Amino acid sequence: MMYDYFKNMVDGVSQKLLQDPDSINAKKKYVLEIAKIGQKLYTRDEKIAWCGVTIPFDLLNSMGVTSCFVEFVGAMLSSNETAPIFIKEAEDSGYAPDSCAYHRAVTGAMLKDIMPEPDFIIGSSSPCTAGLAVMEDMARRFKKDFFILNVPQNNSKESIKFLTDQIKEMTRFITAHTQKPLSMEKLGRALEFFNESSLILKDIYNLAKQTPSPVDNKLLKDFGTVIGLIMGTREGVEICQAFKDELIDRIESQKIDPSKEKIRIMWIQNRIQYKFPIEKMLEDFGVKIVVDELNDVTWEPMDPDNPFESIAKRIISIPYSLGTNERIAHMQLLAREYKLDGAINPCHWGCRQGTGVRGLTTRGLKDVNVPVLNLEIDCVDSRNLAQGQIETRLEAFVEMLT
C-alpha cells in the first residue's frame, strides 16, 4: 500500500515535471525527492534504518543507508487520510489515546505490517520521550538492533563531547550492520552539500523575511524538518536552490499579492498533516504564515575536519533540543526578524515536548508583543476535528490583530 502510494507520487510528479521542464517547480521537485525516499524505504534495495527526528541523515546517507524518521510515516498516513485506521489499530491494541498521534499512527502501521522492516533502528532523545519509546517498541517488535543518541539539553562542553562520542559510536554501529566502514571522503562531501544547502536555506529564509514576503501559506510547510532528510546530498542542494529561485522569481515578477499579507504570523512547531484548509482560511483572512518555528538555520557550518563535533553541535542547536527559555528566545528573534503580528500554536495533543509549555510560549511571545492563538488541535488525528470551532477562533484572532 505505502509502496504504491510513494510510487504513484514519484511517477505522477515526475510526469508533471517533464511536461513543464522550464519552470522552477520547487515544490514539485521537493515532493519528488521526498517521495523517492519513501519509495526506497519500501523497495529495500539498500540498508534501511528507522530513526528519530534529529538523527544526522547526512551521515547515514554518506554510509549508504536509506533512513527516515518514523514521524514522517505518521505524517504521510495522515496526509493520505488513512491515519485514523492505524491510530485505531494502535488504540485497540492498548496504546493510549493520550499519546502523540504521530506515534500512534506509526505503531498502528507497524501492527498492521505496513512499516517496512528495517535493518536497524536509531532513536534519539530529542525531540521527545514518546518518540524514543516508539523506537524501542519497534526494535522489540522487529527484533532489530537498537542504538540511541542521547541529546543532552545542557549545551556544555561535556554535553557536546558526550554527543560527539555517541555519533562516532553510531558510525561503528552502522558499519557493523552494513559491513561498510565510514568513508571520510564521502562524509566530507555530504557535509559540503549540507553546508551548501544551509547557505541557500539562509538565503531562502532571508527572502521570506521581506515585506511583503514572497512565501505563501503552504510553500515552506514543515520544510525545516523534512529537508534535513536530503540536505547532505546534491539533490538537497538543488532543491534548496529551486526554492530560492522560486522566491526570487516571485519577487522579480511581482507575483506577490500584498492583500494576502495584512497580518504576518509564525506557525509554532509542526503543521496540520491531514487535509484541512487552514492555510486557505488564513489566506482568506489576509493572514500569511511568513515563518514556521523550525524553519531556521540554527547551526554553524559543518567542519569536515571535525565532522562529528560539528554534527553534535548542530543537533543540540535545533529548537526542540533546547530548554524552553532558549526556545522562546529563538522565537522572539524570529518575531523581530520577520516583523510578526501574531503566532499560531496548534497545541498538538499528546506532545509534552512542545505543547507542554503552551503557557510559557504564549507569555514569551507576548513579551515581544506577539499574541499567540493556541488552537487545541491534533495535527495527525483528524477524527475529533471541530472545524467550525477552529474557524470561529481564527476569525476572532484575526479581528483582534486587526
Place this chain on the structure above:
Amino acid sequence: MATKKIGFTCAYAPVPIIEAAGFTPFRVFPETDSKDQSGYMLHDNLCPHVKKVLDRALDEDLPELEGMVFINSCDSMRRLSDAWQEARPGDRTILLDLPSSNTDASITFLAGEYKRLLKTLCQWNSVDVSLDKLKSRINAWNSLSQTLGNIEHAMGKNFYPGLFSQYQKIINLSAMHGVDKAFLKAKEIDPDKMSPQKGHAPVFIFGNLLFDPKVFNLFEEWNMHVADNDFCTGSRFVNSVDYDASKDLFYSLASSWMNRTPCARTMDIADPGAIARKIVDRAKSCNARGVIGFTVKFCDPYLARIPMIREALQQESIPFLMIEGDCTLGSMGQQQTRIEAFTEMLEV
C-alpha cells in the same frame, strides 16, 4: 543535623549527594491542596505529577528550600524545570541530563553530571566538596537500602498487615527528612516478631508514583497482599549503591542508578522492551498471583510500555490490572470495585 533543604522531584536525584553537600533532601511530592493553576504555564496534557508539583511551587506550598534539583528524565520533567524557573525566578535550580540508555558512555556521562551536582550543591552551601563525606552518606544509604530490602524480602514471603504502609512511611521519611532518621525507624521493624496472616492475594504492583502510606492500608482492606513493588517512590527509590573501589565514586553511583530495575524511561538497548520481562520476573519471584500497574495519566514512558507489559504478562498467564489516575488517595477510592474484583478473581 542539616536543616537546610534541597528540593527534588525524581528518583534519579541521588539523596547521598544532597546529604554529602550538607543538605536535607526534600522530595516535592505531587500532593497538595493548592489550587490548580499550573495550566497558566503548562498544558493540561502533562502528567499530574508535574502539574501538582508546579501548583505547589506557584502556591508557595513548600518549606524554605535552598535550591531545586531537576532531572531531564522525560519531556514533562524537563518542562517542569523550565516552568519552575518562571514560577520562582529567585530559586537556585540545576537540571541534570539523564541519558536514556544504560551504556558505559551514558554511565560515564551521568557520573559527570552527578559530580557537577555535588560541586554545585557544595557551592550553594559554601562548603568544600568532600569525597569522604560522600562515601559516608553512601554507606548510610546502603544500610537503609539493605534494611528496607530485608523488609521487602519478608513481605514477599508473607503477608504482615500494616507493614507495607510502614515501609512506605520510611521511604518517604528518607526522601523528606534524610537517611539517618529513616534508618532509625527502619531498624525498629522486625518482621520476625510480627505475625503473618493468610488469606490475602499476593500481588506485584508497579508504576511511577504511589507514595501515600494510607493507600497500602486500603489495598489490604481490599484483600491485597502487596508482595513486591516497583515504583519510583518505592523500591526503586532506595536503590543501593554498588560501590566498586576500583572505579570512580561517581561512576559507581551512576552505574547503580542506571542499572537498577529501570523506570520506563531508561532503556537497555541490548534488550529492547526489557522492562516487560523484568516485571514478569519480579512478579514470579514474589509468587504474585497477579500484577497491578498504577500510572499517572499522560506519562509517556509508561503509556508506551503498558502494551508490551500486558503482552508479556499474558504470555505467562499472569492476570493484569491497569489503573491510571493521579496518584492520590482520593483517586484510589474510585478504584475500589475494580481492585476488589481483581483480587477476588485471584482466588486465594
